[in-house]
Amino acid sequence: MENSSTNSRFRSSLFNHDDEDQDKEYVGFATLPNQVHRKSVKKGFDFTLMVAGESGLGKSTLVNSLFLTDLYKDRKLLNAEERITQTVEITKHTVDIEEKGVKLKLTIVDTPGFGDAVNNTECWKSVADYIDQQFEQYFRDESGLNRKNIQDNRVHCCLYFISPFGHGLRPLDVEFMKALHEKVNIVPVLAKADTLTPSEVKKKKFKIREEIEQYGIKIYQFPDCDSDEDEEFKQQDQELKDSIPFAVIGSNTVVEAKGRRVRGRLYPWGIVEVENSAHCDFVKLRNMLVRTHMQDLKDVTRETHYENYRAHCIQSMTRMVVKERNRNKLTRESGTDFPIPTGPGLADTETEKLIREKDEEVRHRAEHGHGHDHQHGHDLNNEHVHEHNHGHDHEHEHGHEQHQDPHVEHEAHSEHHPPYPEGS
Amino acid sequence: MENSSTNSRFRSSLFNHDDEDQDKEYVGFATLPNQVHRKSVKKGFDFTLMVAGESGLGKSTLVNSLFLTDLYKDRKLLNAEERITQTVEITKHTVDIEEKGVKLKLTIVDTPGFGDAVNNTECWKSVADYIDQQFEQYFRDESGLNRKNIQDNRVHCCLYFISPFGHGLRPLDVEFMKALHEKVNIVPVLAKADTLTPSEVKKKKFKIREEIEQYGIKIYQFPDCDSDEDEEFKQQDQELKDSIPFAVIGSNTVVEAKGRRVRGRLYPWGIVEVENSAHCDFVKLRNMLVRTHMQDLKDVTRETHYENYRAHCIQSMTRMVVKERNRNKLTRESGTDFPIPTGPGLADTETEKLIREKDEEVRHRAEHGHGHDHQHGHDLNNEHVHEHNHGHDHEHEHGHEQHQDPHVEHEAHSEHHPPYPEGS
Numbered sequence: 001m002e003n004s005s006t007n008s009r010f011r012s013s014l015f016n017h018d019d020e021d022q023d024k025e026y027v028g029f030a031t032l033p034n035q036v037h038r039k040s041v042k043k044g045f046d047f048t049l050m051v052a053g054e055s056g057l058g059k060s061t062l063v064n065s066l067f068l069t070d071l072y073k074d075r076k077l078l079n080a081e082e083r084i085t086q087t088v089e090i091t092k093h094t095v096d097i098e099e100k101g102v103k104l105k106l107t108i109v110d111t112p113g114f115g116d117a118v119n120n121t122e123c124w125k126s127v128a129d130y131i132d133q134q135f136e137q138y139f140r141d142e143s144g145l146n147r148k149n150i151q152d153n154r155v156h157c158c159l160y161f162i163s164p165f166g167h168g169l170r171p172l173d174v175e176f177m178k179a180l181h182e183k184v185n186i187v188p189v190l191a192k193a194d195t196l197t198p199s200e201v202k203k204k205k206f207k208i209r210e211e212i213e214q215y216g217i218k219i220y221q222f223p224d225c226d227s228d229e230d231e232e233f234k235q236q237d238q239e240l241k242d243s244i245p246f247a248v249i250g251s252n253t254v255v256e257a258k259g260r261r262v263r264g265r266l267y268p269w270g271i272v273e274v275e276n277s278a279h280c281d282f283v284k285l286r287n288m289l290v291r292t293h294m295q296d297l298k299d300v301t302r303e304t305h306y307e308n309y310r311a312h313c314i315q316s317m318t319r320m321v322v323k324e325r326n327r328n329k330l331t332r333e334s335g336t337d338f339p340i341p342t343g344p345g346l347a348d349t350e351t352e353k354l355i356r357e358k359d360e361e362v363r364h365r366a367e368h369g370h371g372h373d374h375q376h377g378h379d380l381n382n383e384h385v386h387e388h389n390h391g392h393d394h395e396h397e398h399g400h401e402q403h404q405d406p407h408v409e410h411e412a413h414s415e416h417h418p419p420y421p422e423g424s
Numbered sequence: 425m426e427n428s429s430t431n432s433r434f435r436s437s438l439f440n441h442d443d444e445d446q447d448k449e450y451v452g453f454a455t456l457p458n459q460v461h462r463k464s465v466k467k468g469f470d471f472t473l474m475v476a477g478e479s480g481l482g483k484s485t486l487v488n489s490l491f492l493t494d495l496y497k498d499r500k501l502l503n504a505e506e507r508i509t510q511t512v513e514i515t516k517h518t519v520d521i522e523e524k525g526v527k528l529k530l531t532i533v534d535t536p537g538f539g540d541a542v543n544n545t546e547c548w549k550s551v552a553d554y555i556d557q558q559f560e561q562y563f564r565d566e567s568g569l570n571r572k573n574i575q576d577n578r579v580h581c582c583l584y585f586i587s588p589f590g591h592g593l594r595p596l597d598v599e600f601m602k603a604l605h606e607k608v609n610i611v612p613v614l615a616k617a618d619t620l621t622p623s624e625v626k627k628k629k630f631k632i633r634e635e636i637e638q639y640g641i642k643i644y645q646f647p648d649c650d651s652d653e654d655e656e657f658k659q660q661d662q663e664l665k666d667s668i669p670f671a672v673i674g675s676n677t678v679v680e681a682k683g684r685r686v687r688g689r690l691y692p693w694g695i696v697e698v699e700n701s702a703h704c705d706f707v708k709l710r711n712m713l714v715r716t717h718m719q720d721l722k723d724v725t726r727e728t729h730y731e732n733y734r735a736h737c738i739q740s741m742t743r744m745v746v747k748e749r750n751r752n753k754l755t756r757e758s759g760t761d762f763p764i765p766t767g768p769g770l771a772d773t774e775t776e777k778l779i780r781e782k783d784e785e786v787r788h789r790a791e792h793g794h795g796h797d798h799q800h801g802h803d804l805n806n807e808h809v810h811e812h813n814h815g816h817d818h819e820h821e822h823g824h825e826q827h828q829d830p831h832v833e834h835e836a837h838s839e840h841h842p843p844y845p846e847g848s
Contacts, residue, residue, distance in 0.1 A: 026523065027491055027521070027523060027710070027714055028523075028710065028711065028714045029469070029523055029526060029528045029714050029715070029718065030523040030524040031714075031715045031716070032526055032528065032719060033464045033465050034461070035716070035717075035718060035719035036460060036461060037457045037458070037461040039720075039723070040456070040457045040460045041457050042650075045453070045456045066451070097451070097453075099451060099452075099454040102453060102454040102457060104453045104456070145735050145739075146735075147731060148731070226466075290451055290453050290455075291452035291453070292459070294453065294456060294459060295460055296459075296463075303572075307571060307572070311569050311570075314569055315569075
């Protein structure tokens with residue numbers, strides 16, 4: 001309920017500076033997070049969730065249950081023959097939903113339920129390609145001239161559905177997750193958990209976690225707790241981490257259980273309640289995905305997976321330019337003054353070093369989580385830490401000539417200062 | 425006092441999902457702004473403020489008064505001869521301050537008080553260059569391979585000090601502001617306002633606003649109010665807009681006025697209280713700069729001034745590459761396959777069109793404010809607006825070949841798909 005009075009709260013924080021705020025020691029920049037909060041509400045949010053795994057594991061039902069919306073209104077169930085073609089397509093559903101004044105543009109990327117095909121070799125390929133294509137589009141857009149209305153279709157999370165009937169992971173699961181784990185945040189779920197008893201769930205989860213470790217699969221790592229969090233928070237965080245893979249049950253049906261109307265499944269032996277945490281991890285998954293970690297999933301996508309993709313692209317471009325230049329050297333002399341993003345010196349040493357570092361970082365995250373990576377660049381000392389950057393002081397001399405105003409003389413400007421970096 | 429319990433508030437919003445939250449119609453993404461809030465606190469903030477204007481107008485004193493810190497501890501006052509050299513330098517002071525758990529890395533960029541030199545021709549040049557250099561550095565950094573720890577030195581706001589003794593603006597003021605107004609958010613202040621009576625302040629403000637309009641100077645425009653704000657909010661917002669240029673008085677001295685200890689100036693005829701809104705606009709300026717509009721100043725810098733600079737850079741690069749290619753055509757045939765950011769087709773038509781649009785946009789903002797520009801891309805309908813993007817559906821076919829996995833075969837990948845845009 002913390003958002004119900006967003007507007008009035010901000011209105012008061014923005015203008016009604018009462019006597020308290022006239023406090024001699026209070027400047028007022030403590031309102032910065034509120035300014036950010038307010039702007040984010042105004043702008044609205046977006047989130048792209050991919051679902052993958054064998055067909056028939058209840059992917060669509062779970063998504064509908066998670067977001068209390070019918071994303072697949074128009075879907076028709078296909079017969080066996082049609083299903084062979086159905087599996088080759090990746091489809092995208094977008095829905096604008098609003099809750100307590102917060103707008104979310106939710107996109108669900110539905111991948112072919114790959115168990116359906118007879119030959120599943122490289123079934124992960126089209127999914128991996130899809131993710132790369134979204135990165136590529138974003139790379140083009142953010143390298144372009146007009147970046148005002150870039151549509152960001154990068155995939156923030158992939159819910160990977162594991163069959164409750166396998167003995168742990170199936171070879172296809174391993175292959176699929178390994179093909180994707182450096183491109184997207186994978187969150188494994190144990191599907192249709194109402195076919196397993198609590199002790200079976202426990203054993204199966206343990207087995208799957210063990211195999212994930214054993215096969216070197218890097219699933220999404222929850223960020224570490226801050227050390228200043230209280231014990232209760234830390235315990236809940238640990239519980240969340242121990243719930244992987246989340247055992248889930250989906251249902252779009254409301255049934256009556258002990259006088260309450262709940263979403264669930266009515267069996268002759270009892271009622272399975274989707275949102276009862278004694279029955280499955282549905283609520284835990286939804287809380288993680290929506291209420292606590294949605295922003296982190298977006299941040300990791302942007303800061304790690306996308307940056308990874310981008311670094312690989314730049315590396316290959318650089319290699320190509322170097323090759324081209326070497327070719328040019330045979331025909332003419334002055335082929336070295338192109339303003340390309342990365343200079344020739346970088347090509348085989350610096351670039352590769354950086355990419356190795358990035359790979360290392362991804363590995364590190366997978367092993368140790370990444371919660372603290374977001375926190376950097378700020379001195380932890382309390383107040384008035386003077387940092388007179390004398391290295392940077394006096395960095396400017398009056399009347400120097402080499403830097404031209406780009407508004408005045410474009411050609412001259414860029415010939416003196418190629419705006420893309422050449423050496424760093 | 426809205427931030428005093430930041431941690432506990434978030435802790436409870438992140439994990440304690442009580443019965444209220446089990447509401448059947450509540451998914452939970454309304455916590456997204458809180459996730460953003462929380463992350464912003466964790467990461468910390470930075471802000472770069474530039475002060476400019478004639479020397480002797482109390483720039484340093486005002487900055488110290490604004491942030492309740494002594495940024496100029498080490499500064500020595502210079503004699504007349506020294507001052508001639510002093511004025512040619514731009515200096516930068518950084519201080520880490522913390523308030524209610526919110527960390528701010530504040531950078532003050534101090535520009536030469538230009539009235540000191542005998543010849544002030546192009547005195548704005550070094551300041552304009554400084555701003556461009558920060559943009560250029562950022563452009564290099566964000567075009568580089570490792571973008572993890574980019575230090576952002578872009579100038580978010582320039583407080584421009586106007587002398588209380590001029591009859592409105594001086595020619596130098598006009599020249600200076602016009603040279604900078606497309607690069608930085610200019611906030612004009614009427615300095616040392618304790619030398620003017622209230623009616624003089626009123627007349628001088630009116631004159632200055634008139635001249636700003638008349639000379640086509642585009643100062644920072646406060647974003648428009650949302651139409652759903654209440655009347656009180658709208659009135660305060662209008663008052664803020666009518667206060668331009670803020671009449672300010674700085675003081676680092678605490679004096680006793682009617683039994684209270686206040687920051688002020690003790691005259692034989694009375695005490696000028698810096699934070700008394702009947703005496704000057706200091707509190708209004710501080711509220712605007714720090715408590716209400718700091719994030720907007722950063723956003724406009726990033727979205728308008730920097731994007732403007734970047735577009736000009738890319739345009740000049742493109743022109744250069746086209747020239748180079750034309751030169752190449754004379755010597756060899758196959759010179760057209762470089763993966764440059766913007767393709768040749770763009771050079772003189774698309775690029776320039778986009779830059780014209782950007783210029784138009786800046787003009788539009790200056791004329792109409794820009795408050796609503798941040799809000800786009802989200803449907804305003806309430807819930808469950810289905811948007812089955814059938815244009816984008818089925819966008820993927822199984823087993824197609826043209827997109828290579830960049831992890832596997834870099835050279836092939838980039839030769840099929842130059843990752844930089846060639847046509848958009």
